[in-house]
Amino acid sequence: MALKITVIGTGYLGATHAAAMAELGFEVLGLDVVPEKIELLSQARVPMYEPGLEEILQRHVAGIEGSSGRLRFTTSWEEVGEFGDVHFVCVNTPQKHGEYACDMSYVDSAFASLAPHLKAGSLVVGKSTVPVGSAARLAGTLGEGVELAWNPEFLREGFAVSDTLHPDRIVVGVESERAEKLLREVYAGPVGEGSPFVVTDFPTAELVKTAANSFLATKISFINAMAEVCEAADGDVVKLAEAIGHDERIGKKFLRAGIGFGGGCLPKDIRAFMARAGELGADQALTFLREIDSVNMRRRGAMVEMAREALGGGSFLGKRVAVLGATFKPDSDDVRDSPALNVAGQIHLQGGQVTVYDPKGMENARRLFPTLAYADSALDAVRGADVVLHLTEWQEFRELDAAALGEVAGERIMLDGRNALDAVAWREAGWTFRAMGRPRA
Numbered sequence: 512m513a514l515k516i517t518v519i520g521t522g523y524l525g526a527t528h529a530a531a532m533a534e535l536g537f538e539v540l541g542l543d544v545v546p547e548k549i550e551l552l553s554q555a556r557v558p559m560y561e562p563g564l565e566e567i568l569q570r571h572v573a574g575i576e577g578s579s580g581r582l583r584f585t586t587s588w589e590e591v592g593e594f595g596d597v598h599f600v601c602v603n604t605p606q607k608h609g610e611y612a613c614d615m616s617y618v619d620s621a622f623a624s625l626a627p628h629l630k631a632g633s634l635v636v637g638k639s640t641v642p643v644g645s646a647a648r649l650a651g652t653l654g655e656g657v658e659l660a661w662n663p664e665f666l667r668e669g670f671a672v673s674d675t676l677h678p679d680r681i682v683v684g685v686e687s688e689r690a691e692k693l694l695r696e697v698y699a700g701p702v703g704e705g706s707p708f709v710v711t712d713f714p715t716a717e718l719v720k721t722a723a724n725s726f727l728a729t730k731i732s733f734i735n736a737m738a739e740v741c742e743a744a745d746g747d748v749v750k751l752a753e754a755i756g757h758d759e760r761i762g763k764k765f766l767r768a769g770i771g772f773g774g775g776c777l778p779k780d781i782r783a784f785m786a787r788a789g790e791l792g793a794d795q796a797l798t799f800l801r802e803i804d805s806v807n808m809r810r811r812g813a814m815v816e817m818a819r820e821a822l823g824g825g826s827f828l829g830k831r832v833a834v835l836g837a838t839f840k841p842d843s844d845d846v847r848d849s850p851a852l853n854v855a856g857q858i859h860l861q862g863g864q865v866t867v868y869d870p871k872g873m874e875n876a877r878r879l880f881p882t883l884a885y886a887d888s889a890l891d892a893v894r895g896a897d898v899v900l901h902l903t904e905w906q907e908f909r910e911l912d913a914a915a916l917g918e919v920a921g922e923r924i925m926l927d928g929r930n931a932l933d934a935v936a937w938r939e940a941g942w943t944f945r946a947m948g949r950p951r952a
């Protein structure tokens with residue numbers, strides 16, 4: 512009989528994983544402790560913007576016309592325990608308030624709620640990003656006859672569906688052949704299409720995730736450090752990235768200089784990694800991550816200073832600043848630790864009159880930063896502005912009509928914090944155009 516799968520936690524990761532499992536042909540039951548989320552998901556809707564996700568939900572959520580009916584949602588732990596053979600735990604591990612370490616309380620409480628309801632023979636699979644050593648600890652909290660595996664997730668927001676269905680690799684930390692066999696059955700589809708399946712122990716599986724994110728953060732901060740040097744030496748970091756990227760050992764990806772990385776993963780993951788290494792007495796191995804973090808945070812300040820300079824130096828008081836982009840990256844409505852909003856907030860706190868526009872992140876941005884002003888379009892945000900800051904590289908902004916915006920802007924000054932706009936086109940339309948790590952022209 513086909514395996515029955517449950518997914519605990521229906522955030523970005525869990526909702527996508529549940530939908531992907533149904534798409535792969537399994538019967539799936541998703542659980543969340545927030546009834547409003549379950550209500551929404553049961554109507555095949557998601558509380559966030561993730562391209563393609565609602566379409567898959569429409570195809571599988573029970574009760575939706577024409578759906579396979581393979582995917583249901585509940586708030587009942589009992590139902591989940593009764594239903595599932597394999598239980599994926601996909602809850603959040605945010606940064607603790609005022610600390611580098613991550614907050615394990617959602618993971619711990621999911622395990623505590625699930626354990627009493629599990630059938631003998633079932634497999635619990637952790638997907639959350641956790642400090643190394645957590646799996647070994649959590650395995651001890653499960654009852655007799657229940658096994659644990661660790662299977663980190665590498666999906667990117669904005670590409671969550673395709674990253675889940677066609678992953679670069681599947682990593683499973685297991686302690687038995689049976690656990691490995693069950694997970695091979697779950698992932699037979701993607702593995703059949705060529706995704707590598709890496710089997711390892713618990714600590715290595717946990718570390719693969721934090722190591723991968725640390726490497727990605729390092730790549731971004733490396734190129735941003737080069738941007739700092741380029742700014743001092745009048746070099747061009749975009750050309751530099753292109754040129755070093757031709758070396759296949761370096762590669763072109765993740766070398767986009769700008770205002771740096773944000774979001775719910777990279778910043779908190781490198782901090783939690785440092786905190787955990789400290790507990791293990793291996794803090795020296797990761798001291799470089801502190802530098803990665805500080806280069807990253809410095810770029811936000813550098814953007815603020817570039818705006819100040821463009822306005823003639825001195826105070827932001829009374830200056831009108833248009834900010835294009837609020838989310839931490841395009842194709843997402845996520846504003847967690849968003850460099851764009853951080854820059855907007857800094858300028859606002861220094862007296863600037865900041866107006867923000869973002870294609871999908873307005874609702875979340877308003878909630879997080881209610882004191883900023885928001886416009887309904889890029890054109891409205893730019894109207895009367897003394898300077899325009901491009902801070903999240905949405906396609907919509909690449910396609911902006913520089914001449915039309917020039918008509919409504921107070922001053923034609925465009926500062927590109929993402930190195931994504933066409934400098935020539937903006938300059939031709941009469942704008943003073945500057946970008947991070949690039950010559951002034």
Ligand code: UDX
Pocket residue numbers: 664665666667668669724727731764765766767768769770771772773774775776777839840
């Ligand atoms: C990341 C990892 O990519 C993913 O594998 C992991 O599972 C979760 O964390 P995500 O947070 O969705 O995914 O976004 P990602 O595309 O990695 O971008 C992270 C941040 O880095 C964004 O703020 C983005 O703007 C920034 N970035 C990315 C750069 O500044 N320059 C780059 O070259 C690439």
